[in-house]
Amino acid sequence: MKKKLILNLVITVLLIFPCSNAFSKVYIDIRSPSSTRFPIVIPEFKKSEGLTDKNNLAKKMAGVITRDLDFSGFFRILDPKAIDTALLKGVTTNKIKWDVLSIIGAEAIVTGRLSIKSQNRIAVELRLFDALQGKFITGKRYEGKSDDYRQIAHKFSNEIFDRLTGQKGGFSTKIAFEKSIDSNKDIFLTDYDGKNEKRLTLYNSLTLSPAWSPDGRNIAFTSYKEGNPDLYIKEIFTGNTRKISGKQGINITPSWSPDGEKIALTLSLNNGNSEIYILTVKNRELERLTRNWATDVSPSWSPDSKNIAFVSSRSGNPHIYTLDLKTKKIKRLTYKGTYNTAPVWSPDGQKIAYSGLNNGFNIFIVSTDGLLKNQLTHRQGNNEDPSWSPDSNYLAFSSDRTGQKEIYIMRADGTNQKKITSGRGNKSSPAWSPN
């Protein structure tokens, strides 16, 4: 019995004690990264054996990706010359000297191999590696026209951006803008980096204010081609154009609703005073939003479809207001300055960009509650017509800082302002395409 008792006791003790005699585990909290710029190296791409790369595409494609990532502000581009080409014998894992890469501080490397499929057709294999762990992250093979080499490179930039930042890259986006040639204005399209410019309209007239539909297939714009400033929609791929609003007076400043079914615009109708309306694209039904003696113009939908930002001079000077579509309540957003115009709601819904007069026109950002305001351009001519990139990380705008109006892009904090257009004619009213 005693034995039983002792056994009982031992079991009891064993049952209790394992719970209490181990030690606390220590956890170290790291609450911010030391750097937000990813060190990456993009050496010139390899060519298939015997390939004569007359147009130097292997180098150009690496250059496109380099400039994409550099502009994004999320990467630190390392000089590829720091890598001896002998250390990069091929484009796959076992052909790369990983220890050398980590010495130069690269955390990722992009490799590419170009080959020619047939006349004017290329194939390119692109790979992204984790240089620290010598691990393959992603790889793609693209086949296409030689002329599309930039598009191919942009596509892989998107891939890299997605894998290393967790966000969708917008390097394949386009920017539409107005260009004046002689006394006419027309709409042109370009890649986001200003390359690959194409004409969209040729009406020998004034054609203004391009606005992308949310699916990126249509562009709405105003044109005087029939005498009156009417509103049109053009399908980009087919070229089909139709007039969507030809009311008496102005039919200007279109802004698509996030579902693509409606367009907010400015009409003046019979009495000449401009007001904001919503036009249903399918049945051309009109809904009037503002009723005020003053000028109301330039609507911009919020991405949740609940509000519209617009410009009104109801307080004397033009200022930015928001209108709640459900309650029809109007809220004034800007008070400072004497001329605030061209509001655009950011795709993430957090802020509104606009241009305001302050030593010339400049680009500003204001939080949707109106509390936080930030001026992004300073003392460099007139900076107008902001337009958000689809990820809300960048803005396009027009500036006459060089004497001629050109299109610029910049990060949403105002850094890295970069002119993307050149050549004859003033360019203005950029509209950044959806992704």
Next chain:
Amino acid sequence: MTAHNSILKTNPFEPKLRWMILFSFLLHLVLMTILIGKPPQKTKKVYFSPVYSVNLVSIPSSPSSGGKGSLKSKKTSLWKGPSETGSRVKTIGVRKHRVLTIPKRKKPKVKHKGTGSGTESSIKESKVNESSLTGGGGLKTDAYGNTGSTGPVSPTNLRFSRYYTSVYNKIYNSWVLPGYSSKRQLEAIVNIRIAKNGKILKTKFEQTSSSAYFDRSVLRAIKKADPLPPLPQGFNEKYLELGIRFIPEE
């Protein structure tokens, strides 16, 4: 009475039985008291956020203001071994720019068992695979932050807090996370096993974030930080296990 007596007589174990019942009752009482009175054992982790006094070399841009408020109930460790079980919660009170004080010493009992463990339609796009993988190289760095005194030390005493600060610095300096200011709340916990010479013997996720890019970034940070400074002298175990919680704030 006689009948009763006769029964008692026929049962020679009766006094022992009584004693046993009494003992059993007391034992159960003690057990119940312990079980009921014991605080819930959800968190058994010490969170360390480094604190800087003026003589440290590098100061991170936004060190935490303290681990106390950030204690959360977590999933248990994926590693086998006793490190997760038992013991009361002990939080190190930490304030920004104030010297760390550790409330009391605690004798650890480290017993690690085993290893545990489109627009252009004319462009065709296809995936390229990469099968063979080779290991990468680590950066060699100097070890630092170790006092020379002897005697056994526990992972929660003051000497170790200095060690943790140096581990924090090394991993913080290695961590690159582009675009972290986005609104998403991401958090990952990595368990590392550190050899006496500072070499990281094992890395394993205790908790992954929901994002592959984030998880990759923390693994790269740890890879880059390897080797860590050697463990403080006097720590008698073969290796130390630490949890590193990557929890970026706005």
